[in-house]
Amino acid sequence: MRIGPLREGAFRSRLHDPRTAVVIGRWLGTALLICFLTGLYSHVLQDPPSWLRDHLPSRPVDLYRASQGLHVISGIAAIPLLGAKLWTVYPRLFEWPPARSVRHALERLGILLLVAAMLLELFTGLLNTLQWYVWPFPFRQTHFWLAWIAVGGLLLHLAVKAPEIATHWRRARPQLAQRRGFLTAVTASVLAVTAVTAGQTVPWLRRADLLAPRRPDIGPQGLPVNRTAAAAGTTQPPTDWRLKVTGPRSYELTMDELLAMDQHEAELPIACVEGWSATARWSGVRIRDLVTRAGAAPTARLRITSLETAGPYRVTEMEADYARDPLTLLALRVNGAVLAPDHGYPARVIAPGRPGVLQTKWVERLEVIV
Incomplete structure (x- = not known):
């Protein structure tokens, strides 16, 4: 018997739709791209390959400050975006039958790997900002390889979903008031977590630096x-x-x-x-x-x-x-x-x-x- 979330019509919200998922996905993808590129730059500075070692720039003097600040800011902003994205699509976890074909089963396994890698990447990164290492594995190397797994899974997911993404990329007509309210709430949450943590990097946000683990003027x-x-x-x-x-x-x-x-x-x-x-x-x-x-x-x-x-x-x-x-x-x-x-x-x-x-x-x- 199909009971609970497995029954047909269990999810009635109109926000569990492809258009909302595509909009949130664009924002999340932008944050993850910035986070990945800036994180890759930090990794290269700490462990440069021999062919790049003699070409690392020492100027401008604030380059790493801006790059790593942007890395942490975009990573923290990605957390509420990932939560909103998962909420939008989670009813698909209860699709019936669970696998309609081998291709569909592989697609779902790929999504599972992507979500697991992204969750682990973002939350271990967040705990790293607190210098709270509750795991037995080395953080930096694990963080580096998880990023590549997440990016690979994301590219595969985009390739599979490309037709559906293209269909819902442009603004839908008519607009749902529910969707506007939801996207406004997501935007406000991202701005809020950014405002109360970015002050550890951005001087003019320092007074609002309420949740960041460091005050750069204390010590x-x-x-x-x-x-x-x-x-x-x-x-x-x-x-x-x-x-x-x-x-x-x-x-x-x-x-x-x-x-x-x-x-x-x-x-x-x-x-x-x-x-x-x-x-x-x-x-x-x-x-x-x-x-x-x-x-x-x-x-x-x-x-x-x-x-x-x-x-x-x-x-x-x-x-x-x-x-x-x-x-x-x-x-x-x-x-x-x-x-x-x-x-x-x-x-x-x-x-x-x-x-x-x-x-x-x-x-x-x-x-x-x-």
Whole structure:
């Protein structure tokens, strides 16, 4: 017997129709496309393929800030859009018979994979903005591959549904008042979640930053902190700390010797993968001056080692364009004050256009590599 949601005529709302699904789908598709492209850019910066490594841009200085902010904003906006889309089409889950043919069964399995990938992608991404990792798998790699699964499933779904999408793409006549009300409510919900979270990236929305996990103006020296000195095991740097620069002409520098070198200032943002960003005035020694003194070639890259005892970003690499950029500093001060331990004392890297996880704190060694 066909009972409950399986019975014919169980769903009476006129909003469970193809036109509404197409409209919401266009909005959702736009958000997901922006989220995918900006996320791909962030992944490439953190793990560049060899053929692209020497072509990553260090300018404009706010490029990563804008890109990753847009990534998180579009990802959060996609959550209510995905909810609205699923509500519009969920009666089809109860179609009878469940599979009319092999093709129909494969289509439904593809939709199941697409929905599962999108839900997991969006909600793990949301929890990442909170730095709440309740799963046993590595976030960044899983997030990357889930994105490709979701995109592949979406393209397949669009190909299968292309005739139906084309039929309902243009505005229907006459317009349903119910549909207008529903779409207005969805638009309002998207604008609301954007307004109360985007302030961690967009300065003029900062006062409305009610639900975002970070306030970019709160933290030691007026900057937020993701990884503290206590978590990194660097609360007490060695009293005999020296910066080690290795290359064709290796050398070491004490803090006094670093301070005696030409000091430069740069106003640069810290922009983190969680979506928050904040600008500060940094001062220190240009990285290019340090590597030139070590005899580095103009095309040389750097390997940067931190004092922290463990962590996936204890050792990072910097491409030549960043290392030679005059704004890239081994920072010793921020906003006129000596770096706080949580901001990388005794020295940290600050470079334009890079993710915050690559702005290595508690620097111990700069190694010239080919």
